[in-house]
Amino acid sequence: MQETAKIKLGISIGDLNGIGCEVALKTFEDARMLDFCTPVFFASNKTIAFQKKELGIDVNYHGIQEASKALDGKINVVNIWKEVPVINFGEDSQEVGKYAIKSLRAAVEALKNDEIDVLVTAPINKNNIQADDFKFPGHTDFLAQELEGESLxxxxxxxxxxxxxxxxxxxxxxxxxxxxxxxxxxxxxxxxxxxxxxxxxxxxxxxxxxxxxxxxxxxxxxxxxxxxxxxxxxxxxxxxxxxxxxxxxxxxxxxxxxxxxxxxxxxxxxxxxxxxxxxxxxxVNFTAGLSKVRTSPDHGTAYEIAGKGVADHSSFKEAVFMALQIFKNRQEYQELTENPLQKQRVRR
Known part of the structure; x- marks a missing residue:
């Protein structure tokens, strides 16, 4: 029997001076998580290397140039930028905000093109992401513009x-x-x-x-x-x-x-x-009503503890599992609506 392909789970890296990268990497420090999905980080090899070294996180990753090349059983990193961002944990930086948007835009584009199946977004700073070509108060409003549906x-x-x-x-x-x-x-x-x-x-x-x-x-x-x-x-x-x-x-x-x-x-x-x-x-923060699945943890950048290696990744891990479950539920819902005789499987 042919093995079913794992769900490709995209991760936008968020504010690099916050705890987003830490909680995302900690989630996949447990190798068993790779049994549930194929994670695809949108950042760069050097950025992930810096974060894991500074935070003492033991993960191995595989660098790729596009999300469609992601390998099952690996933590994949799509190289979105070549330069090395200056990271100062806990600092509100307009320069770092630019990389959060680069990661988000690349991840959403991959989501729209079905190169990834779902998206989990690490926390951003709503202040330092503002730019001439990005005037949104947060993820939800941007996703509502990019993806079909009524966002909630x-x-x-x-x-x-x-x-x-x-x-x-x-x-x-x-x-x-x-x-x-x-x-x-x-x-x-x-x-x-x-x-x-x-x-x-x-x-x-x-x-x-x-x-x-x-x-x-x-x-x-x-x-x-x-x-x-x-x-x-x-x-x-x-x-x-x-x-x-x-x-x-x-x-x-x-x-x-x-x-x-x-x-x-x-x-x-x-x-x-x-x-x-x-x-x-x-x-978990879930953007309902859209054509694609996006979740995020229920916390922000947490500058006060960033870079200390003490961030709790529980909510990010829940966001991963929630995204996977919703994706599966949508697949089943589509099957049920196409075959009404099976509708009794949906609970009351």
Whole structure:
């Protein structure tokens, strides 16, 4: 019997002055990880050599010129640049930011061309990546432009999944950015992802209120009554299992989130603070709704510990496994939709 080819997992290297390269290399320091996928780093041989030496990480790697030449059973490094970047761990550097973008662009291009199957992105610094040809507040917005679909920032772990109506938007601008069209699109995107990526047949979704206590019937803001509630009623009447809006301050502490398959938060910190409190180190940032699979760890560059060799790679490892599982789930979902008689295999 012919052996099935392993999933090619691309890795954009992130901020070289942060912990991204460290957690990525530590993940594959365990040779058993090569049984699950073929890792493809987008950087350079010399950059990876410097990082592994400085951090004391014991891995061997294979240098290649293009992702399509990646070998199973090896850690592959696509040489994106020839020069040697100046790396000063813990430093916010515009020059290093350029290499983060070079790595990301090359990885996304390989993903679009099916040279890799999935992408895991190491953390970037949103400040030093800004350039004339790259004006995005983060990975999600760039990927939404490059890959087909309606993007959704989806923080996921085994027992908790939190999507965002607005992600990298200033708090003062979030309420005005939320409108019926946005809500409908995000709900449909999260529903499709739960079915296709997580094998949930009839997803049940909770929406958090925009204002404290969901506005207290208009006493603390009218957005919940005038924007959220009408759309929730409309979608519920149309057969969507959408509920709320719920008061965000008590929703997580009371374990109410356990009654739902996913939670849709109004803005960034409303969703990410409880998510990271409940699952830090095990959570994964997944960009749902796109034609390709991209995940990342639930932490940033962590300059304060960069270069010390003490970074915990648990979240990056979870991001790897999540990307692989979602890729497999999508393949199965496609098979099931093409053969409806097998749909009973998808759990309720």
């Amino acid at each position: 920032m989806f923080m996921v772990t085994e027992g908790l999944k939190v999507g965002l109506l607005t992600d990298h938007v200033a708090v003062k601008d979030a309420p005005s950015a939320i409108n019926p069209i946005l809500i409908r699109n995000k709900v449909r995107t999260i529903e499709k992802s739960l079915r296709m990526d997580f094998r949930i047949r009839a997803p049940k979704i909770a929406l958090l209120g925009i204002n404290p206590h969901s506005g207290d019937n208009g006493v603390i803001g009218k957005e919940d009554d005038e924007v959220l509630k009408p759309v929730i009623r409309e979608m519920s009447d149309a057969g969507h299992l959408v509920f709320g809006p719920y008061s965000a301050d008590s929703f997580f502490g009371s374990d109410a989130y356990k009654k739902f398959d996913a939670v849709l938060a109004a803005y960034h910190d409303q969703g990410l603070i409880p998510f990271k409190t409940l699952s830090f180190g095990k959570g």
